[in-house]
Amino acid sequence: MSTAGLVTSEWTKIRSVRSTLWSLLAFVVVAIGFSTLVASVISNNWDNPGRHPEHATLLTDPTSVIFGAGFGIGQLAICVLGVIVISSEYSTGAIRSSLLAVPRRIPMLAAKAGVFAVLDAVVSAITVFAVFFISTAILRSHVSVTLSQPGVTRAVLGGILYLTVLGLFALAVGGLIRHTAGAIATVIALVLVVPPLISLIPGTIANHIHGYLPTVAGQLVAQTSQQPADVLSPWQGFGVFCLWTAVLLAACGWLLLRRDA
């Protein structure tokens, strides 16, 4: 059994179902669409009277404004795809065919995670750069944001890294829960629901718990500069996110070996 064969096999699997194309299309359209919309609204209202907190943020942490809207929602499509890449094997029974072919199981999981991570990274890179250049072009007359400014290149690359690891995080949850709906609900709860709930609790302990939550920590690397409330540096945060994902993937592999298929 060759690694090349396993990788091609997983690539055949992922490209031969429609959900892959639809999820990635939803991700690209939502991310670019929302970012463009937000940038346009900010640009059009720039000279209107009133408080514009995003103007200040654009100077200190431009990537958070640029990426926030589009990827805040667009990332859910990556979460959904990450889950169904593995959970659909269980819901359809295809896992039985897969494991008959690769009875040692772990090489199959590794190849699946690898192929999906590369696909996720490539699509994320294209989308992140597209969003960055479209948004900065729209805002250019008011504020200049370029890759040469301190922290911006790291934040842009960080955005790609975050979306890549997010896909693997979702895949691990999908492999642990094995039911598509339950796994998607869990991932979305972890990404969208839990962080704001924890942040409602006052005190430094709650603040630290909030800071170490997987996606809260992971998103720091896509910020241009450190914010006062951040408990971790960008790379520390990304490291914490990677650790969460690694632990979940390891648990996923361990259960894959132990559970009946």
Add this chain to the structure above:
Amino acid sequence: MAEAPGLIEARELTKRFGDKVAVDHLSFTVEPGKVTGFLGPNGAGKSTTMRLITGLDRPDGGTATIGGLAYAQLSKPLTRVGALLEARGLHPGRSARNHLLFLAQTQDIRASRVDEVLDLVGLSEVANKRAGGFSLGMTQRLGIAAAMLGDPPVLLLDEPGNGLDPEGIRWVRTFMRQLAGEGRTVFVSSHLMSEMAVTADHLVVIGRGKLIADSSTEEFIERSSERSVLVRSPDLGRLRELIADEGGVVKTTGEDGVMVVTGLPAPRIGELAAGASLVLHELTPQLPSLEEAFMELTADSVEYGEKSRS
């Protein structure tokens, strides 16, 4: 590697699901060059046994090997064992060709083999259609194509006739005979005795996860049911007395001039009739059907017939 690559061996195989013992210290061997029928009523543990042999389920005890190796130890397992399992193993959104292609790629099997097996099972024309739109019979054929992908010396087929029309069932039967004729090991499960009577050379019969019989099909029929002889004669009354004197048991069938004798072989009945100059119109040894033999053997172990549920 002293063992033949085609030999399937189960030793003390045991699997529990909660309190229920699905497979209970099951031991048997399946040899190459034969069609071995795996029989049992529904819920007897046939599918679970197949899943244990292929490593999809972990046994709670015992081992199952193919050519002396556990399934997970086989390198390129699809080239060693082809399995058609009862539950479907397909993504409905994936085409038949892509389903077989991804399986082929895991084993470094050339892609042109995919078209060969599609042709073998008669699915070439729908190769690029999504498998979700397939009928039960087509899905079954695709499963057989997947099993044949690696041209394996061992085939495990769980109820391969499911969903097939009579023509399809005949095709599968001929196909299995042909595979065994080529020297392959064919292990096929069924709950239909009549099907196995015409297909299998050897039978492994289980009930409630336990081994009930492991013998040739012929032997199984002979041993498990008493042979009887159908006698047709205009002089039944006289003949009946002679047979009873020799210790035979006579049953009438309701039809005039016909009786069924057990406990005496046909030649002896013929001799008795000849000795008394009685006319015989028919003297036919009756082979009990596999169905009857099976019912008799598994009567105690039918899952839904269980009397004392705890």
